[in-house]
Amino acid sequence: MALIHCHFFSQVLGLMSTMNVILPDIGPDSPERARAPGRRRFPTLYLLHGLSDDHTVWQRRTALERYVEGMNLAVVMPAANRSFYADMRSGPRYWTYISQEVPAVARHYFPLSAKPQDNYVAGLSMGGYGAFKLALTYPGRYAAAASLSGVMDLVRLARDDEAAGLDEIHQIFGNADTLANSPSDLFDLARRMVRRDKPQPSLYQWCGTEDFLYADNVRFHHHTQALGLTVNYEEGPGGHDWLCWDAQIQRVLAWLPQKGKI
Numbered sequence: 001m002a003l004i005h006c007h008f009f010s011q012v013l014g015l016m017s018t019m020n021v022i023l024p025d026i027g028p029d030s031p032e033r034a035r036a037p038g039r040r041r042f043p044t045l046y047l048l049h050g051l052s053d054d055h056t057v058w059q060r061r062t063a064l065e066r067y068v069e070g071m072n073l074a075v076v077m078p079a080a081n082r083s084f085y086a087d088m089r090s091g092p093r094y095w096t097y098i099s100q101e102v103p104a105v106a107r108h109y110f111p112l113s114a115k116p117q118d119n120y121v122a123g124l125s126m127g128g129y130g131a132f133k134l135a136l137t138y139p140g141r142y143a144a145a146a147s148l149s150g151v152m153d154l155v156r157l158a159r160d161d162e163a164a165g166l167d168e169i170h171q172i173f174g175n176a177d178t179l180a181n182s183p184s185d186l187f188d189l190a191r192r193m194v195r196r197d198k199p200q201p202s203l204y205q206w207c208g209t210e211d212f213l214y215a216d217n218v219r220f221h222h223h224t225q226a227l228g229l230t231v232n233y234e235e236g237p238g239g240h241d242w243l244c245w246d247a248q249i250q251r252v253l254a255w256l257p258q259k260g261k262i
Helices: 057-061 094-109 126-137 154-163 168-173 186-195 214-227 242-255
Strands: 002-010 015-023 044-048 074-078 119-124 144-148 202-208 232-236
Touching (some): 044 094, 057 242, 074 094, 119 126, 186 214, 202 214, 214 232
Parallel strands (some): 044 074, 202 232
């Protein structure tokens, strides 16, 4: 495998940005080896970080490189700061960055497939929210999405922050009433997706039963059940920590509907 630390200028953000990229080896019997270098296009997992993390955290806190060994899979890990992957009310346009610019830049520099069946997105906490927001907003772009301990009910979180006199969510999205039923509300995005006559990505949702976001995850799961949306929902003992996420990312990788393993 190759690990690449990519620094590039983001036209959307107007600043230098970073992402770490893992590219798979090409096995001696792989059909990829027979192709011309310019035609190799790897299936890709976009792996998103949480609120207090960055593009390095999945490699520092898990054995991700070892876990993807033997998979014909590239992993793209972009930095998005404390943005909630949003076009911020008072700040840069991180939603445009993560949904448009990052895939375009990654495919420009690296041999990554643009086919929907070859693209997946996953993340933890804030990144779990971002992963489901991408998949529910653009269901035709991704074959699968996974949320680990995700921020599923952003409206509830915004209301709690407002009650506590905190301003971060407000600075990103505006007030909770504006956020409800908006394109940043996962509950509303799920409703909209089931009404569309388009293929729906496979969805995987996990949360620990001792996690402070557990009740929100259960509520979102019940919401998707009521909509008739198929979600592979799992829960188990654990809190909001890397002991859980290290175990769960291995389950996500095994779950991905990926065909071409080396």
